[in-house]
Amino acid sequence: MADPPAVVPRKRPRQARAAATVEAIIEASARILEAEGLAGFNTNAVAALAGVSIGSLYQYFPGKEAILAALARREAEAFDAALGVALGEIGDLGTPSAVARLAQVAVDHQTRHTRLARILDLEEQRLGLTEAQAAAGRTVQAIAEFLSDRHLGGEAAALDILHLSRGLIDGAVERGTTEGLARRLSWAILGYLALSRQGS
Amino acid sequence: MADPPAVVPRKRPRQARAAATVEAIIEASARILEAEGLAGFNTNAVAALAGVSIGSLYQYFPGKEAILAALARREAEAFDAALGVALGEIGDLGTPSAVARLAQVAVDHQTRHTRLARILDLEEQRLGLTEAQAAAGRTVQAIAEFLSDRHLGGEAAALDILHLSRGLIDGAVERGTTEGLARRLSWAILGYLALSRQGS
DNA sequence: GACTTGAGTGAAGGATCACTCATATTCTGT
DNA sequence: ACAGAATATGAGTGATCCTTCACTCAAGTC
Numbered sequence: 001m002a003d004p005p006a007v008v009p010r011k012r013p014r015q016a017r018a019a020a021t022v023e024a025i026i027e028a029s030a031r032i033l034e035a036e037g038l039a040g041f042n043t044n045a046v047a048a049l050a051g052v053s054i055g056s057l058y059q060y061f062p063g064k065e066a067i068l069a070a071l072a073r074r075e076a077e078a079f080d081a082a083l084g085v086a087l088g089e090i091g092d093l094g095t096p097s098a099v100a101r102l103a104q105v106a107v108d109h110q111t112r113h114t115r116l117a118r119i120l121d122l123e124e125q126r127l128g129l130t131e132a133q134a135a136a137g138r139t140v141q142a143i144a145e146f147l148s149d150r151h152l153g154g155e156a157a158a159l160d161i162l163h164l165s166r167g168l169i170d171g172a173v174e175r176g177t178t179e180g181l182a183r184r185l186s187w188a189i190l191g192y193l194a195l196s197r198q199g200s
Numbered sequence: 201m202a203d204p205p206a207v208v209p210r211k212r213p214r215q216a217r218a219a220a221t222v223e224a225i226i227e228a229s230a231r232i233l234e235a236e237g238l239a240g241f242n243t244n245a246v247a248a249l250a251g252v253s254i255g256s257l258y259q260y261f262p263g264k265e266a267i268l269a270a271l272a273r274r275e276a277e278a279f280d281a282a283l284g285v286a287l288g289e290i291g292d293l294g295t296p297s298a299v300a301r302l303a304q305v306a307v308d309h310q311t312r313h314t315r316l317a318r319i320l321d322l323e324e325q326r327l328g329l330t331e332a333q334a335a336a337g338r339t340v341q342a343i344a345e346f347l348s349d350r351h352l353g354g355e356a357a358a359l360d361i362l363h364l365s366r367g368l369i370d371g372a373v374e375r376g377t378t379e380g381l382a383r384r385l386s387w388a389i390l391g392y393l394a395l396s397r398q399g400s
Numbered sequence: 401g402a403c404t405t406g407a408g409t410g411a412a413g414g415a416t417c418a419c420t421c422a423t424a425t426t427c428t429g430t
Numbered sequence: 431a432c433a434g435a436a437t438a439t440g441a442g443t444g445a446t447c448c449t450t451c452a453c454t455c456a457a458g459t460c
Contacts, residue, residue: 191391
């Protein structure tokens, strides 16, 4: 049995330039994964694109999977933050409008880095990316709360909706049919919620 | 620029045992991808698990991506076939029952090899897996026809539904909540169709 | 039995890539 | 100005892995 790959950072940057180095590495990784997929994701390429030496990379990350973990965490937190803002703005909207707004947030986020998101999603299971999962868990909770406030569902529904959204958005981006995507997504979500309430 | 990887078979098996070899290679690849992901998918491991020498593998496949292509095609055709059977059996059912039946087919198929399906899905873009896409195209057409017979939608709706299903099923398998999955999937599909008709 | 062809083998070449380490540079507090 | 800490460098190492190729084996044909 191979050891599970280490995913916790080796040390924390203390100076500003070190923080910039770490940031550059994560950003370069995101770009490479988006453009070339997992196949093109190697530490040499990441360091080169980040404009940093390979040695510096290993100062902060114990291995390539640790970079993935940091990236997954960054993305999960960005989504959670965007969703939090939207949830704060829709308190008094009707359900269809509120859902449409949330759908738009999901579309915006997922559209920016489709491929990256899918890859991270796939890798999250293989490595135990708990930090990213923690952020994702907050997202689920926020949605579940929104749903139960309106008596539309709970955590299970939130998860179903989140996953269904991912699939729909990814597919649409892949084939270039993103026009009216948020609306189409709203149909699926509202339909799911309506029918699940009546338990048909 | 790297050459795009070759994905067409090198030669066709002419004898029965050769066909068995090819089959063993494809099956071993499926098992490895499902169990270890892309990271564990290398030609040596495939050949070893298939009980075939590495040389034999290269007799029939010009490279590892060609195996992926063959596998993607096999999976796409299996799904298309299963769906075709179901479509033939639901001609006179009401829409909710018919959709439930189709949802069950999708759940059955996707549940068997979730990880494999996701990986293939991700790689189909990177390589131009036209053969698999052709089979997938037939699937889309079949669903589109089903929908338009009942005035529920067309090809765009079929694609949205297919992608949404993938996301929902993958997510449910990932977190182990497959109970009532076909029913939940039906909610999303029927809801999407109902709301898209009234164009809300 | 000689010949042909399809099938199978695995050692070895060569490329890629993760990761280390000895050294050099920059920063920070005093 | 200086020492020590933090940061950065990149050639080098070793392992993994893709792929080729020279060769053997088995089955069918004449």
